[in-house]
Amino acid sequence: MTDHISFPPLHDPAPGELEKRKQHLLSEIEQRPERRLPLPAAPRLRVAALAGAAIAVAAGAGALSIALGGASSAKAASLLVRTASGKTISVPASSPTAATTEVVGGTPSEQELMRDIVAGMQPSVIEKIAIVDSGNDVALHFTFTGQSPEAFWEDSLVAAAFRDRAQAAGEDLSVTIYDGVAFGAAPPPGLTSLPPAQPGDAAAARQAFEDAAAEAGVSFESLTIYEPDGIAVAATFTSDDPAPFLVHQMRSFLAALGTDTGDFDGTYISLVDGSGQTVWEAWWNRRAAEGSVGSTPDLAGCSPVTHSWGAAPPACPAS
Amino acid sequence: MAASDDELWARSRAGDREAFGTLYDRHARLIYNYCFRRVGSRETAQDLLSMVFLEAWRRRDKRLEADKVLPWLYGIATNVVRHQHRSERRFAAALSRLPAAERQPDFAGTADEHLDYERQAREALSRLAMLPRREQDVVALCVGMELSYEDAAVALGLPIGTVRSRLSRARARLLELDPGSGHKQVDRTNAQEAGQL
Numbered sequence: 001m002t003d004h005i006s007f008p009p010l011h012d013p014a015p016g017e018l019e020k021r022k023q024h025l026l027s028e029i030e031q032r033p034e035r036r037l038p039l040p041a042a043p044r045l046r047v048a049a050l051a052g053a054a055i056a057v058a059a060g061a062g063a064l065s066i067a068l069g070g071a072s073s074a075k076a077a078s079l080l081v082r083t084a085s086g087k088t089i090s091v092p093a094s095s096p097t098a099a100t101t102e103v104v105g106g107t108p109s110e111q112e113l114m115r116d117i118v119a120g121m122q123p124s125v126i127e128k129i130a131i132v133d134s135g136n137d138v139a140l141h142f143t144f145t146g147q148s149p150e151a152f153w154e155d156s157l158v159a160a161a162f163r164d165r166a167q168a169a170g171e172d173l174s175v176t177i178y179d180g181v182a183f184g185a186a187p188p189p190g191l192t193s194l195p196p197a198q199p200g201d202a203a204a205a206r207q208a209f210e211d212a213a214a215e216a217g218v219s220f221e222s223l224t225i226y227e228p229d230g231i232a233v234a235a236t237f238t239s240d241d242p243a244p245f246l247v248h249q250m251r252s253f254l255a256a257l258g259t260d261t262g263d264f265d266g267t268y269i270s271l272v273d274g275s276g277q278t279v280w281e282a283w284w285n286r287r288a289a290e291g292s293v294g295s296t297p298d299l300a301g302c303s304p305v306t307h308s309w310g311a312a313p314p315a316c317p318a319s
Numbered sequence: 320m321a322a323s324d325d326e327l328w329a330r331s332r333a334g335d336r337e338a339f340g341t342l343y344d345r346h347a348r349l350i351y352n353y354c355f356r357r358v359g360s361r362e363t364a365q366d367l368l369s370m371v372f373l374e375a376w377r378r379r380d381k382r383l384e385a386d387k388v389l390p391w392l393y394g395i396a397t398n399v400v401r402h403q404h405r406s407e408r409r410f411a412a413a414l415s416r417l418p419a420a421e422r423q424p425d426f427a428g429t430a431d432e433h434l435d436y437e438r439q440a441r442e443a444l445s446r447l448a449m450l451p452r453r454e455q456d457v458v459a460l461c462v463g464m465e466l467s468y469e470d471a472a473v474a475l476g477l478p479i480g481t482v483r484s485r486l487s488r489a490r491a492r493l494l495e496l497d498p499g500s501g502h503k504q505v506d507r508t509n510a511q512e513a514g515q516l
Contacts, residue, residue, distance in 0.1 A: 004493035005446045007463045008439035010352045011432075013365050018347050020418060021369050025343060026336055028413045029376045198402055263377075 106131025106138070113169070117161050120227035125150050126158065136171075138162075141178045150234070152292065153268045153283040160287035161228035161265065164194075194265060194287055197227045205231045205264065209257065216252035221272060230265040230287075240274035243302050243318035246295075250280070251304035324388040332379050339379075343372055346389055349464065350396050356463050357400045359440035361433060366414060367403070371396045373413055387473050390466065394474035397456050449496050454489040461486050 012018070101118045103111055110131050118129070130141040140159050144151045155177055163175040202225045209223055218237060226232040237253075239245035250271060261267045263286075270281035282305050284291030293305045300313030322330075322338070324345070330338035350371050355364035374395050383391050443463075447455045460471040461482070468486075472479045 004490070005443050005458065005462060006439065007356050007443045008436040010348070011436055012348065013351050013355075013361060013368075017365055018351070021365065022340060022343050022347070024413075024417050025369060025372050025376075026340055028373060028416070029336055029339065195402075198398075258380075 101126045102128040104128070104130050106133055110138070110166075113165055114158075114162060117158055117165065117228050120229075121154060121158060121232075122226075123224070124154055126154055129158070137174045137176065139176045139178055150268060153234075153266060153285065156285045156288050156290060157226070157228045157232050157266050160285060161230075164287060165196075165229055194230045194263060196229050197231050201231050202227060205233050208261075209233055209235055212253055212256035212258075215256040216249055218249045218253055226265075228265055230263065232264055232266040232268075232285075233261065234268040236270045236272055238272045238274070242271055242273050242279045242299055243316055245271060246280055246299060246302040246304055247316060247318045254304055323386075325383070325385055328383055328388050331376070332381075334379075339372075339376060342388065346392055347372070349389070350392055353393060353396050353459070353464050354400060355436070356440055356443060357396075357459055358403070359437055359444050361437065363403075367396065367399055369414060369417070370399050374399060384473070387470070390470035390473040393460060393464065393466065393470075394476065397460070397474060401452075401456075446493065450489050450492060454485050454492070457482055457485040458489050 101121070101124050103114045103118060105111075106114065110133070114129060114131060118124070118126070125144050126142055127145050128141075128143040130143075132139040132141060140155070140162065142151070142155045142158075159175050159177050163173055166173045166175075206223065206225055209220075213220060221236045221238040222234070223236075224234045226234065237245070237250070239249075250269075254269075265287050266283065266285035268281070268283040270278050273279045279299055280295040280303060282291070282293040282303075293303060294300075295303050298314065298317065302316035302318055303313070322341070324342065327338040327342045327345075331342060347368060351364055351368045354367040354371070355361060358364055358367065371392060375392060378395070381391070447458060450458065456475055457471060460466045460474055461468065466474065468479050468482045471477075471482045475482065477485075
């Protein structure tokens, strides 16, 4: 074989290079905190927490807030969305997925890119995306099957992927979201540069979530892997007794998941009670450095993801 | 007695940076040389080396079979080389924090030696490029780095039999393309135009 390919001999890199890179490596891995929840550091104002009206992402005056009203009982759960102008929108805590996602407007290449992103985002609650161009400014108008927590996560993922993939293709676009609630929000640049999904990433993501669930002794109601560009995962659990589930099982699951979602585009995790209503949810989108956490008011004190904003939640009934 | 790779990996998995640093000390030179042989550039290979170990740390939840730390690192290196552009994006921020290269004195003969290595690497790469990508990986590991079939199988996530058959096909292909064999490489474009393919 060596008759056919002659490789150069083993040798050292530049003098001092191995040691320099070792010190750099040790410095880099020290900077990565252990077992932390990859919550965004700077949520954009469009998004806020649920947890009644009390918990909201640290937003200034005029910011939007989203509230999950009522208790965790069947009938009362609904989302109350207040816009910057003070308008209140009531939306259900869940909505059916769209059969297809229609893409209209924009240039042919933008449509092609958006269709490719949408193909990696199925099933989706996004019913239609209209691309409205104005030079390098692109507005994405989203229509949903019904306003729901997933809608914000999904439009955030799609918009950020659209922006990043266009940029990778040489188009430096300013992307704005119009989704019926946030009138003109722009996803800010993410905290990190995230790579597109590679073969095997989706399976690895599924495995990571399943391993974490097995470790925590829970099983999914649903687990969906998306690929808008990188990997995004949506996981839903169901419990007839949400308070202890949040305190014990959900906390264990998130701890087991640890940093495994660190390179994902986004993650959406929710808890549905026995009646099928969302009672707790958390999502984040690393490309856009934004996210949301919330629960019904009676469960706010049970949330395994804590916040520093808003009034202190009531004591968790399971504590 | 020095700790085994398996012991060091177990400690690394628990977050022990010192143990991970020892694994680096033990294997960085081989991983660098593997990367160098795959890209033919010393500077690029050095960056790839950093990416391989950053990626290994990121994936430290991985449970490894006994005595398979180095083959697993070769597997990461293969993926990092294959998806070099993506890897650079993933670790761009980390690499940007590397101290700037210092100008090193040109020890007698060192510069010429490295230029010669790069020339040899380019020649080897041009031969490797005649093979399908999946056969390139097997040849680079089994021939270039002298990995056993078993270790190459671990590195590439393949059955041993597949490694063996790919290497066999690669050998046959290289023999056929050898200038002294009486065969020559077909230019696909020209051949298609001539209706030969």
